[in-house]
Amino acid sequence: MTPLESRIAALRDPAAGLTLADTGARIRAAVSEGNAAVAVTLGYPAASWHEALRAQVAEVVASEGLKLASLEVQTRIDAHAPQGQLAPLPRIRNVIAVGSGKGGVGKSTTAVNLAMALAGEGARVGVLDADVYGPSIPTMLGLTGRPDSPDGKAIEPMHAHGLEAMSIGLMVEQDTPMIWRGPMATSALTQLLEQTLWGGEGQLDYLIVDLPPGTGDIQLTLAQKIPVAGAVVVTTPQDVATLDARKALRMFEKVEVPVLGLIENMAVHVCSNCGHVEHLFGHGGGERIASQYGKPLLGALPLDIAIRQQGDAGTPLVIADPGSQAAAAYRAAARRMAAELARRPRAPVSLGAQLL
Numbered sequence: 210m211t212p213l214e215s216r217i218a219a220l221r222d223p224a225a226g227l228t229l230a231d232t233g234a235r236i237r238a239a240v241s242e243g244n245a246a247v248a249v250t251l252g253y254p255a256a257s258w259h260e261a262l263r264a265q266v267a268e269v270v271a272s273e274g275l276k277l278a279s280l281e282v283q284t285r286i287d288a289h290a291p292q293g294q295l296a297p298l299p300r301i302r303n304v305i306a307v308g309s310g311k312g313g314v315g316k317s318t319t320a321v322n323l324a325m326a327l328a329g330e331g332a333r334v335g336v337l338d339a340d341v342y343g344p345s346i347p348t349m350l351g352l353t354g355r356p357d358s359p360d361g362k363a364i365e366p367m368h369a370h371g372l373e374a375m376s377i378g379l380m381v382e383q384d385t386p387m388i389w390r391g392p393m394a395t396s397a398l399t400q401l402l403e404q405t406l407w408g409g410e411g412q413l414d415y416l417i418v419d420l421p422p423g424t425g426d427i428q429l430t431l432a433q434k435i436p437v438a439g440a441v442v443v444t445t446p447q448d449v450a451t452l453d454a455r456k457a458l459r460m461f462e463k464v465e466v467p468v469l470g471l472i473e474n475m476a477v478h479v480c481s482n483c484g485h486v487e488h489l490f491g492h493g494g495g496e497r498i499a500s501q502y503g504k505p506l507l508g509a510l511p512l513d514i515a516i517r518q519q520g521d522a523g524t525p526l527v528i529a530d531p532g533s534q535a536a537a538a539y540r541a542a543a544r545r546m547a548a549e550l551a552r553r554p555r556a557p558v559s560l561g562a563q564l565l
């Protein structure tokens with residue numbers, strides 16, 4: 210690497226908190242007669258950073274007394290190695306599992322908002338609702354009806370807000386009691402994962418899998434069987450106190466799924482009248498547990514009525530109110546999550562990684 214390339218590699222993504230070097234970005238800077246031609250290829254989607262990144266690169270080049278002749282910023286999302294001996298799925302570069310130590314912590318809300326934020330940053334993203342106990346993704350994405358199955362075997366994913374989606378909830382009537390328990394649930398979900406025509410003619414960059422809450426047999430089997438490139442654990446401040454988040458972290462450790470980080474949900478309460486911010490359940494729990502496990506805290510989301518209302522209305526906050534602070538927090542968390550994944554080893558056989 211030339212000195213100019215090293216200086217560019219030290220530039221930091223303000224949302225992800227990581228440098229280009231940290232995330233394995235490819236950097237080329239050809240200098241001739243005082244002119245620099247620079248090409249940067251990022252390993253994760255960060256469309257909302259590109260403009261600022263261009264300015265950051267231009268500043269470095271200028272500070273070297275050079276003229277910026279050309280600057281290309283591209284994104285190339287590779288498949289990263291899943292756990293154990295599992296091979297990545299052919300239609301999906303990276304599966305990211307979202308889990309929690311217990312129910313009701315906002316795991317599904319987090320999963321859909323992260324998925325949308327990744328899509329907004331320029332990636333092809335799908336969501337698989339694997340929450341057999343309470344499939345809520347169809348409601349959150351405003352999906353109704355049944356997915357098409359042209360040949361009775363392969364299933365077309367549903368589409369909502371730029372995402373591909375599939376849910377166990379779309380395959381059964383709404384008031385059907387949840388019979389998908391134990392081995393039946395696992396095989397039904399594996400089928401949904403494998404038979405869905407994810408990515409159309411191409412591939413998804415990320416499939417976000419909303420796991421059932423908790424750390425029982427179903428969760429463990431899913432975390433073992435699905436080739437997962439990384440997992441995210443959602444906790445609430447109370448969850449941190451009751452050790453449930455630690456259980457989820459340990460479950461992923463046990464099956465060798467790398468944990469990309471934690472998300473603390475409902476970390477603070479924002480008064481809808483006056484905007485006053487209150488730490489209802491104490492302060493800094495997510496940060497403490499993350500550092501104890503040596504994992505990053507990807508984000509802390511407030512307990513905010515708009516998050517619930519928009520989720521119930523089928524238009525998650527990231528798209529319903531992209532200018533809000535909470536939407537910005539989801540975008541930063543998604544960038545950090547994808548950047549953490551970009552640091553992980555690539556899958557041995559690169560599956561035709563694409564240039565965005």
Ligand SMILES: Nc1ncnc2c1ncn2[C@@H]1O[C@H](COP(=O)(O)OP(=O)(O)OP(=O)(O)O)[C@@H](O)[C@H]1O
Pocket residue numbers: 309311312313314315316317318319340343345422474475510511512513514515516517518520521
């Ligand atoms: N940060 C938040 N602020 C306000 N409401 C929230 C927030 N996060 C989630 N909620 C609401 O809390 C409820 C539970 O959220 P969600 O369904 O995402 O949790 P979950 O952990 O997936 O639950 P389950 O265990 O049932 O799968 C929903 O009504 C959701 O809208």
